[in-house]
Amino acid sequence: MSKLRYALYTGCTARESTPELLKSTLAVAKKLDIELVLLDEASCCGASHLQDFDDFLSLVLNARNICYAEKRGLDMVTICNTCQLNTAMTKHRLDSNPELKAKVNEKLEEVGLVYKGTSNVRHFLYALIEDYGLDNLRDKVVKPLSELNIAPFYGCHNIRPSELHHHFNRTKENPYNPTSLEELIEALEGNSVDYWHKNKCCGFHVDLQAPKTSNILTGNALADAYDNNADVMVTPCPLCHLNLDVKQKAATKAVGRELKLPVLHLPQLIGLALGCTPEELGLKHHVTEVPA
Amino acid sequence: MKVTFKVFRFNAETDYLPHYDTIEMDVKEDEVVLDILNRIKWEHDGSFSYRRSCRHGICGSCAVKVNGRSTLACKERMVDMIELFGNELIIEPVSKKRAVKDMVVDKADFWKKYETVKPWLEAEIDEHPSMENIIPPEEAEKLEEADYCIQCGCCYYACPVVEVNEDYLGPAAFEKAYRFTADVRDHAKKERLEIVDILGQGVWDCVKCYECAEACPKEIDPIGKITKLHNQIFEEGVAKSNVATRHAVGFKRSIKKHGILDEGDLVLYSEGFGVVKHMHEAFEMFKKGKIVLPWNMPKSKNLDEIQKLIKSSSTVKF
Ligand code: SF4
Ligand code: SF4
Ligand code: FES
Numbered sequence: 001m002s003k004l005r006y007a008l009y010t011g012c013t014a015r016e017s018t019p020e021l022l023k024s025t026l027a028v029a030k031k032l033d034i035e036l037v038l039l040d041e042a043s044c045c046g047a048s049h050l051q052d053f054d055d056f057l058s059l060v061l062n063a064r065n066i067c068y069a070e071k072r073g074l075d076m077v078t079i080c081n082t083c084q085l086n087t088a089m090t091k092h093r094l095d096s097n098p099e100l101k102a103k104v105n106e107k108l109e110e111v112g113l114v115y116k117g118t119s120n121v122r123h124f125l126y127a128l129i130e131d132y133g134l135d136n137l138r139d140k141v142v143k144p145l146s147e148l149n150i151a152p153f154y155g156c157h158n159i160r161p162s163e164l165h166h167h168f169n170r171t172k173e174n175p176y177n178p179t180s181l182e183e184l185i186e187a188l189e190g191n192s193v194d195y196w197h198k199n200k201c202c203g204f205h206v207d208l209q210a211p212k213t214s215n216i217l218t219g220n221a222l223a224d225a226y227d228n229n230a231d232v233m234v235t236p237c238p239l240c241h242l243n244l245d246v247k248q249k250a251a252t253k254a255v256g257r258e259l260k261l262p263v264l265h266l267p268q269l270i271g272l273a274l275g276c277t278p279e280e281l282g283l284k285h286h287v288t289e290v291p292a
Numbered sequence: 293m294k295v296t297f298k299v300f301r302f303n304a305e306t307d308y309l310p311h312y313d314t315i316e317m318d319v320k321e322d323e324v325v326l327d328i329l330n331r332i333k334w335e336h337d338g339s340f341s342y343r344r345s346c347r348h349g350i351c352g353s354c355a356v357k358v359n360g361r362s363t364l365a366c367k368e369r370m371v372d373m374i375e376l377f378g379n380e381l382i383i384e385p386v387s388k389k390r391a392v393k394d395m396v397v398d399k400a401d402f403w404k405k406y407e408t409v410k411p412w413l414e415a416e417i418d419e420h421p422s423m424e425n426i427i428p429p430e431e432a433e434k435l436e437e438a439d440y441c442i443q444c445g446c447c448y449y450a451c452p453v454v455e456v457n458e459d460y461l462g463p464a465a466f467e468k469a470y471r472f473t474a475d476v477r478d479h480a481k482k483e484r485l486e487i488v489d490i491l492g493q494g495v496w497d498c499v500k501c502y503e504c505a506e507a508c509p510k511e512i513d514p515i516g517k518i519t520k521l522h523n524q525i526f527e528e529g530v531a532k533s534n535v536a537t538r539h540a541v542g543f544k545r546s547i548k549k550h551g552i553l554d555e556g557d558l559v560l561y562s563e564g565f566g567v568v569k570h571m572h573e574a575f576e577m578f579k580k581g582k583i584v585l586p587w588n589m590p591k592s593k594n595l596d597e598i599q600k601l602i603k604s605s606s607t608v609k610f
Contacts, residue, residue, distance in 0.1 A: 053526055
C-alpha cells in the first residue's frame, strides 16, 4: 500500500478543550504510517451555529478551508462530526450549484483563492476503514482490547443526514443501525456493547440555551450504555465527548442516576490497541477518569 | 422471502402494559408495509388496529415505525426495509407512549403545536379578483417544497427534544411556519417569527440531530427550514439579545479575532453574567488541562485573509 497522506482539519475543539484528541490522532497516524498535514490556515467551521446567523459567510469560510486541502492536492480528513457535517455540506452545496460556487469564488478571489471541488472530505473514521482497511488495522494490534466492553456512541453529524454522507463515504452507513464503529472495535478485538442510544443525540448543541434538554439526552445515553455493561464509551466526535465526559455530574442529576463511565475519543481507543502509551494518548485529560 | 415480524400490541382501555406478537410471513416482492398491516388484520387478528386512508402517501395517516425508523406504511416497500434491517422487523406506532390501540396514536399534542404557528395564509385577498394571483416560479421555489408537508408526524415523533421537553413545538410546526414565512403573499411573517423565536419552545432549542430530516417521507428537510427560520429571525430584526442569539453571533465575533474559535470567550459572551453557573465545570476542565488560557489562545495562519472575507462576505447584522 502506498503511503496514505491527508490534509487534517483539526477543528477548534482538538486545539482547545480536547487537546488529547489531536495528540492521540497524531500518535495513531504515526503508528499506522499515515501522514497528516495540518491545515493551520483553516478557520472554525461555524459548528452549525454560524450558519444560523449568516449562511453565506459560513459557506465562504468553509470553502476557504477546503481550498487549503485542494492547494496541497490532498483529501481532507476531519476528527469532529460537526466539522465533518459543515464542511461536507458546504462542499456538496457548492459542487451541486454552479451559481452558488461562482458567488463564493468571487469572494475567495479577493484573497487569491479558488474553490475547485477537487478534494474529498471524510471523517478520519471512514478514511481509516476505507483506505487503510480494517484487516490491515487488525494486523497492527499489539494489545487486543478483549477485556473491554466498549459502547460505541456515533454522534449525529457523522450519520445524519445519511444522503449527504453517502456522497463522501464509500461506507453506506444505515443511520438507524450504523455498524462502522462496531466493526472497528471488532478489528481491535474489543467487545462492542449493543444499546439503543448508540445513534442518538447527546444534546451538545443546546448546552447553553437549553441545559436541561442537553443533560437529559447525555444522561440517557450514558445510563443506557452503563445498563448494558459498558466499561467504556467511545465516540468519533469531540463535542459528544465534551457532553458525555465533562458533564457527567450534571447528567447524573438530570436523570437521577449515578453515572461514571470513561468516554474515549476514537483515536484513543485505537491507540490503546496499537500499543501507544497513556501519555501519548493524553488519557489524563479526561474529567471522568480513565482507569490505568 | 420469509420475514419474522414483532408487532406492538396495546389497548389503552384494557391493557396495563403493551406486548409484542410474533408473526412469520412470506413477503412478496411488490408489497409495502401497509400490505403487511392489512394481512396481520385479515389473516391473524381482526382486532389489530392502524390508520390508513389515501394509500398514496398524501394523507399522512399511516405513519408507523419499522425498526425505529418512521415511515409511511403505504409508501415504504418491504424489500427496502428488508435490505436495511434484514428479515426480523419490529413494527411499532410512531410514538409508543401515545399509543391508544396498537398502531393508532393520540396526535393531540402534535395538532395543538401545529395550530400555534397559524398554519394558514394571512393576506388581504380581493373577493372578486379580475385576474389570477400568479406567483412567479422563483418566488415559489423559495418555499423549498415546504408546502408538500402532509402532517404525518414522522419528524415530530422522531425528534428527541419533543421527547424531553413538552413545550417544544417540534419540526413539523417549524416546517409549517416556514412554509408561510417564505410565501410572498403572506402578511404575518414577523408574527410567525416571533412565535418560533421563544426560548424553551422555539427554534433555538433544536439540538440539530437531523432525525427529522432523516425521518421525513416527503424529503422536506425540516431542520433545513429551522435553519432558514433562524436566518429570517436575524434578517427581519426579530432576534432579541439572549443566550441563543449571542451564541450564534459569537461565532462570527470569535472567528474574526482568532480564526479558530475562542471557546471560553464564546461561553462568556453568550451567557453574560450567567457564566457563573459554568464555573464548576470550567474548574474541573482546567484541572485536566482542557482549557486554553486567553494568552495562549492559538490563531489561524493567514488570519488577515479570514478577516478580509468576514468583512466582504457578511450579509447580516445584529
Ligand atoms: S434536528 Fe431539531 S427539530 Fe429535527 S429532530 Fe433534531 S432536534 Fe428535532
Ligand atoms: S415535515 Fe415531513 S415528516 Fe414532518 S410532518 Fe411534514 S411530511 Fe411528515
Ligand atoms: S394512507 Fe395516506 S399516507 Fe399512507
